[in-house]
Amino acid sequence: MKSIISILNVILCVLLLQPNASAEKQIRLEAMESNHQFPFFETQTAVWSYNGQIPGPLIRGKKGATLVIDFVNKLKEPTSIHWHGLRIDNAMDGVPGVTQDPVKPGENFGYRLRLEDAGTFWYHPHFNSSEQLGRGLKGVLIVDEVEKQPWSRDLVWLMDDWLLQKDGNIYPHFNTHHDLMHDGRWGNALTVNGKFKPEFEVKPGERIRLRLINGANARIFLPHLEGLSADVIAVDGKPVTQIFPLNQFELSPGNRIDLDITVPSNAGGKTYTVKDRFTRRQFVLASLKVSQSESVKTPDFIPPTAENYIPPQDFDNIAVSKTWDLNAFRGGQYGIAWAMNSKIWPEADKADYPLGVPQKIKFDNSSTRLHPMHIHGVFFRVLERNGQKAEEPFTRDTVLVGPRESVTIGFIPEHPGIWLTHCHIQSHAEAGMMTTVEVKK
Ligand code: C2O
Numbered sequence: 001m002k003s004i005i006s007i008l009n010v011i012l013c014v015l016l017l018q019p020n021a022s023a024e025k026q027i028r029l030e031a032m033e034s035n036h037q038f039p040f041f042e043t044q045t046a047v048w049s050y051n052g053q054i055p056g057p058l059i060r061g062k063k064g065a066t067l068v069i070d071f072v073n074k075l076k077e078p079t080s081i082h083w084h085g086l087r088i089d090n091a092m093d094g095v096p097g098v099t100q101d102p103v104k105p106g107e108n109f110g111y112r113l114r115l116e117d118a119g120t121f122w123y124h125p126h127f128n129s130s131e132q133l134g135r136g137l138k139g140v141l142i143v144d145e146v147e148k149q150p151w152s153r154d155l156v157w158l159m160d161d162w163l164l165q166k167d168g169n170i171y172p173h174f175n176t177h178h179d180l181m182h183d184g185r186w187g188n189a190l191t192v193n194g195k196f197k198p199e200f201e202v203k204p205g206e207r208i209r210l211r212l213i214n215g216a217n218a219r220i221f222l223p224h225l226e227g228l229s230a231d232v233i234a235v236d237g238k239p240v241t242q243i244f245p246l247n248q249f250e251l252s253p254g255n256r257i258d259l260d261i262t263v264p265s266n267a268g269g270k271t272y273t274v275k276d277r278f279t280r281r282q283f284v285l286a287s288l289k290v291s292q293s294e295s296v297k298t299p300d301f302i303p304p305t306a307e308n309y310i311p312p313q314d315f316d317n318i319a320v321s322k323t324w325d326l327n328a329f330r331g332g333q334y335g336i337a338w339a340m341n342s343k344i345w346p347e348a349d350k351a352d353y354p355l356g357v358p359q360k361i362k363f364d365n366s367s368t369r370l371h372p373m374h375i376h377g378v379f380f381r382v383l384e385r386n387g388q389k390a391e392e393p394f395t396r397d398t399v400l401v402g403p404r405e406s407v408t409i410g411f412i413p414e415h416p417g418i419w420l421t422h423c424h425i426q427s428h429a430e431a432g433m434m435t436t437v438e439v440k441k
């Protein structure tokens with residue numbers, strides 16, 4: 001009798017565990033050579049992609065769920081996948097030589113991602129990165145909130161630029177002297193979701209969550225919505241601490257913003273263009289085309305904020321524990337090395353910190369180039385720029401450090417492991433501008 005009861009108990013437990021088990025989502029990703037049709041050319045362009053798609057498949061999962069990713073490398077060279085911005089188990093971070101071995105051609109790697117934070121993230125290789133990203137390997141990963149969100153539409157725009165030759169092929173030289181002397185590889189064809197100036201149909205009265213992701217190799221975007229006002233509600237995968245209007249927000253490679261936009265109820269038939277204004281030459285990125293249909297009811301709500309997350313005061317009485325001077329010198333495998341404290345990867349000047357103790361880091365740019373500095377696996381707050389208090393009502397995982405600028409950030413090491421820290425201009429990183437922040441239990 002007893003054993004029957006215990007068997008029944010086991011069965012009951014298995015049944016009760018079912019909902020948890022189904023919170024795992026299986027996804028297969030294959031890095032491969034494929035073709036992509038750009039509208040500017042008659043012939044297709046040879047690209048490297050995930051699952052034959054440009055951009056890679058949009059991956060979505062709910063906060064708290066686990067994504068189980070079966071990754072296959074069908075390229076002719078090693079690769080890996082890094083999940084930009086996600087706070088996950090360090091072993092899943094996808095950095096060859098730091099958290100895993102490179103995935104060789106024909107090999108598989110299983111990534112298990114427990115989704116801790118709801119927000120906009122993305123994924124890309126972390127091996128021969130300038131070339132692998134430059135040929136198209138990247139995609140968006142969205143972690144949805146547990147509760148259904150009240151927006152009438154959720155749009156995802158992966159902004160990218162490609163360096164294409166007249167014949168439609170991708171310019172095949174990477175980490176060139178020119179790229180290294182300047183701000184990396186800037187393309188000549190700007191795309192949103194792999195398309196040239198795509199139009200997105202929306203309805204009058206709709207309230208839209210527009211997620212912008214900068215997946216470019218090196219280009220900085222300054223998005224401008226003509227005739228529409230927008231609020232910034234999240235930056236780099238985390239809700240802002242205070243909602244603010246989109247004005248001049250520079251998105252450097254790696255950065256994301258989520259915007260809250262209401263299409264006016266009388267805007268039927270109008271088209272709003274979204275332009276990039278970072279360079280003197282303005283580019284149309286995409287547009288919102290409002291249909292002639294009747295206006296829908298505009299959802300009325302206040303988006304959530306991360307009000308109390310690492311406020312600046314948390315760092316008031318803390319000294320800078322690490323200053324990284326950013327500069328270049330002659331040398332290294334490309335002739336020009338990009339260094340942090342005069343050291344280049346893998347002979348880097350590293351940082352290590354105990355778990356849970358707030359830290360301040362300073363990036364001191366002695367060069368005249370741009371360095372969007374990214375730390376894996378954390379959200380940090382910008383505290384000072386050039387010694388002046390910065391008042392950013394949000395946290396980030398990537399901060400643009402301008403020519404001769406210094407930026408001080410604060411964060412709390414919450415996840416043990418070795419977290420790569422580098423410039424997100426791919427050519428700079430490959431020419432040495434990488435180090436690690438190690439968080440010890
Ligand atoms: Cu987008 Cu090392 O990261």
Ligand code: CU
Pocket residue numbers: 338370371372423424425428429433
């Ligand atoms: Cu840089």
